[in-house]
Amino acid sequence: xxxDLFFQYLFAGLTYGAIYAIVAxxxxxxxxxxxxxxxAQGEFVMLGGxxxxxxxxxxxxxxxxxxxxxxxxxxxAVIEILFIRWLESPSVLRMIIITIxxxxxxRESALHIWGESIRSLPYFYGNEITTFNLGSVHISPQVxxxxxxxAVMMAGLSxxxxxxxxxxxxxxxxxxxxxxxxxxxxxxxxxxLSFMLSAxxxxxxxxxxxxxxxTQYDSGASLAIKGFTVAILGGLGNSLAAVAAGVLLGIIEAxxxxxxxxxxxxxxAIAILxxxxxxxxxxxxxxxxxxxxxxx
Amino acid sequence: MRxxxxxxxxxxxxxxxxxxxxxxxxxTQFYLTQLTMAAYYGLVVIGLGVLMGYAGQISxxxxxxxxxxxxxxxxxxxxxxxxFQDAPPVRILDSLGLLVSGQDIYGxxxxxxxxxxxxxxxxxxxxxxxxxxxxxxxxxxxxxLAMATLGFGTIVYRLLLASPYFGEADxxxxxxxxxxxxxxxxxxxxxxxxxxxxxxxxxYVAWGTLILGMALLLNLIGSRVGRALRSLHSSxxxxxxxxxxxxxxxxxxxxxxxxxxxxxxxxxxxxxxGIGPSEASVMKxxxxxxLVAVGGMTNxxxxxxxxxxxxxxxxxxxxxxxxxxxxxxxxxxxxLFAPQGILSLRLKELARRLVPGGRA
Numbered sequence: 044x045x046x047d048l049f050f051q052y053l054f055a056g057l058t059y060g061a062i063y064a065i066v067a068x069x070x071x072x073x074x075x076x077x078x079x080x081x082x083a084q085g086e087f088v089m090l091g092g093x094x095x096x097x098x099x100x101x102x103x104x105x106x107x108x109x110x111x112x113x114x115x116x117x118x119x120a121v122i123e124i125l126f127i128r129w130l131e132s133p134s135v136l137r138m139i140i141i142t143i144x145x146x147x148x149x150r151e152s153a154l155h156i157w158g159e160s161i162r163s164l165p166y167f168y169g170n171e172i173t174t175f176n177l178g179s180v181h182i183s184p185q186v187x188x189x190x191x192x193x194a195v196m197m198a199g200l201s202x203x204x205x206x207x208x209x210x211x212x213x214x215x216x217x218x219x220x221x222x223x224x225x226x227x228x229x230x231x232x233x234x235x236l237s238f239m240l241s242a243x244x245x246x247x248x249x250x251x252x253x254x255x256x257x258t259q260y261d262s263g264a265s266l267a268i269k270g271f272t273v274a275i276l277g278g279l280g281n282s283l284a285a286v287a288a289g290v291l292l293g294i295i296e297a298x299x300x301x302x303x304x305x306x307x308x309x310x311x312a313i314a315i316l317x318x319x320x321x322x323x324x325x326x327x328x329x330x331x332x333x334x335x336x337x338x339x
Numbered sequence: 340m341r342x343x344x345x346x347x348x349x350x351x352x353x354x355x356x357x358x359x360x361x362x363x364x365x366x367t368q369f370y371l372t373q374l375t376m377a378a379y380y381g382l383v384v385i386g387l388g389v390l391m392g393y394a395g396q397i398s399x400x401x402x403x404x405x406x407x408x409x410x411x412x413x414x415x416x417x418x419x420x421x422x423f424q425d426a427p428p429v430r431i432l433d434s435l436g437l438l439v440s441g442q443d444i445y446g447x448x449x450x451x452x453x454x455x456x457x458x459x460x461x462x463x464x465x466x467x468x469x470x471x472x473x474x475x476x477x478x479x480x481x482x483x484l485a486m487a488t489l490g491f492g493t494i495v496y497r498l499l500l501a502s503p504y505f506g507e508a509d510x511x512x513x514x515x516x517x518x519x520x521x522x523x524x525x526x527x528x529x530x531x532x533x534x535x536x537x538x539x540x541x542x543y544v545a546w547g548t549l550i551l552g553m554a555l556l557l558n559l560i561g562s563r564v565g566r567a568l569r570s571l572h573s574s575x576x577x578x579x580x581x582x583x584x585x586x587x588x589x590x591x592x593x594x595x596x597x598x599x600x601x602x603x604x605x606x607x608x609x610x611x612x613g614i615g616p617s618e619a620s621v622m623k624x625x626x627x628x629x630l631v632a633v634g635g636m637t638n639x640x641x642x643x644x645x646x647x648x649x650x651x652x653x654x655x656x657x658x659x660x661x662x663x664x665x666x667x668x669x670x671x672x673x674x675l676f677a678p679q680g681i682l683s684l685r686l687k688e689l690a691r692r693l694v695p696g697g698r699a
């Protein structure tokens with residue numbers, strides 16, 4: 044493999060890795076405040092892409108994306124209030140099945156609203172064939188958008204969790220829900236908020252990736268599995284590690300194309316997931332002691 | 340307990356005959372086709388029901404086992420082995436008398452595995468996969484277990500879609516009829532195939548298989564193993580402390596439920612004359628989970644009734660374009676309002692009197 048080709052694969056891996064990382068962070072936010080893995084996380088990504096594509100007909104790209112993120116956040120809040128808020132300490136099995144049901148509902152609704160056609164947002168800058176050269180490597184400007192969105196989101200989230208009162212309340216909720224409740228924090232509102240936040244993050248990911256990966260009503264499911272793989276790989280609940288893990292998975296996937304046919308690419312990502320679950324279920328960056336204390 | 344179980348099974352036999360007579364009386368024999376298919380799907384669902392309800396282990400990958408059974412049976416009975424007839428495995432099969440020669444639709448010579456051998460190999464393969472996968476997977480709990488089984492199902496789906504041997508997106512068609520029994524008593528052979536003249540026969544074969552499967556499971560959950568399983572569901576630590584080999588128990592039930600799914604896959608594939616990749620999709624696996632949930636996790640009879648009933652309605656196209664949506668809504672509604680299953684709601688008292696084994 045020539046050096047140019049190597050860097051080309053590396054950038055493809057970085058791009059997908061950033062996308063997976065954003066999905067994984069969505070998982071982490073809800074997991075941290077509720078202990079729930081939201082199986083509908085991939086559908087938030089799909090919804091973000093679809094809504095922004097529809098809104099593009101009426102308003103400019105930037106506003107369409109902002110509106111799509113807000114609408115998806117609203118959907119996230121409604122879902123939490125309708126299906127999760129009023130349950131008294133439900134079992135893990137029950138929550139798994141409910142969130143799977145929610146993912147089916149969202150996916151089928153999308154099918155009825157937008158049909159089976161594959162859509163995409165236009166490239167934010169230039170078009171499909173616009174590239175700029177880094178040495179002898181060609182990079183699409185959209186790749187920069189994706190990686191920048193991931194970086195900004197990470198910075199924004201860590202600022203939000205560290206420096207704002209609401210962010211601190213959410214972290215308290217994640218550390219110990221009962222103790223947070225005793226300190227006068229409305230933990231139920233925090234859960235709703237975490238669903239909104241994670242829906243918004245997913246939707247933004249769906250928007251920036253749409254020009255590259257396209258959006259279809261059922262594109263959420265495989266993203267969810269990969270996002271979960273990344274979340275586990277980094278250790279559930281650890282968002283910074285999720286970025287590293289996401290990039291790792293993206294790069295492995297990108298280079299796997301040189302060894303096995305493209306059709307098996309998804310199978311490889313999942314095989315990695317199974318392998319990690321079997322060998323080191325607390326993630327490569329997580330500690331086994333912390334994992335044992337968690338609610339599984 | 341035992342008499343009640345036998346009574347219920349006898350009632351199921353009577354209901355089977357009753358269903359047949361009902362379609363004859365109302366002139367709706369064409370329902371028998373969907374009833375036959377529903378019975379095979381019912382077999383998958385009750386197998387999964389024991390795994391979820393009694394062993395307490397969720398599996399969102401059972402369509403994978405169904406597909407392993409169905410696809411292997413289909414491939415072995417349709418793919419031509421003539422080019423490989425000198426390869427050692429083919430020779431061994433030949434010397435055992437497990438190969439048949441025939442002609443394909445273009446009149447070319449065809450050498451394939453007999454349906455019995457193919458079905459046996461397919462079910463054995465599913466059991467083996469379940470065993471190999473089950474050892475590490477069943478160590479996981481909660482979300483990890485759900486995701487791992489979901490991952491397994493997705494891998495099977497992706498591999499089928501990517502393999503030319505399994506027909507990629509087209510699946511496998513032209514699967515021959517499965518002669519279960521030769522012509523013994525002069526009534527003609529017992530054949531699993533989709534032909535209109537075999538419709539009634541296939542209805543009874545399918546429901547007979549379902550009743551047999553149900554009887555086996557009822558015996559299992561009433562036995563020492565069944566009691567061990569139930570203790571496992573409520574508290575694994577307590578079960579372990581009472582001297583139950585929890586890992587072995589879980590693995591046995593996992594393999595058993597995989598075998599149920601594979602048997603259903605083999606028979607339904609021969610009945611339909613083909614199989615497509617949608618049978619291995621995640622949505623199918625989720626649907627099986629939904630049916631178990633609706634029936635009530637620890638209520639095998641409820642699982643059977645809901646599994647066969649809802650599958651029949653779905654196959655008849657009652658839910659139209661909203662088919663998957665309906666199952667999603669059912670899944671959420673049941674889990675929100677009646678986590679013990681629909682039959683536990685108003686029929687609780689009735690269920691307790693009529694249904695053995697149900698803890699309603």
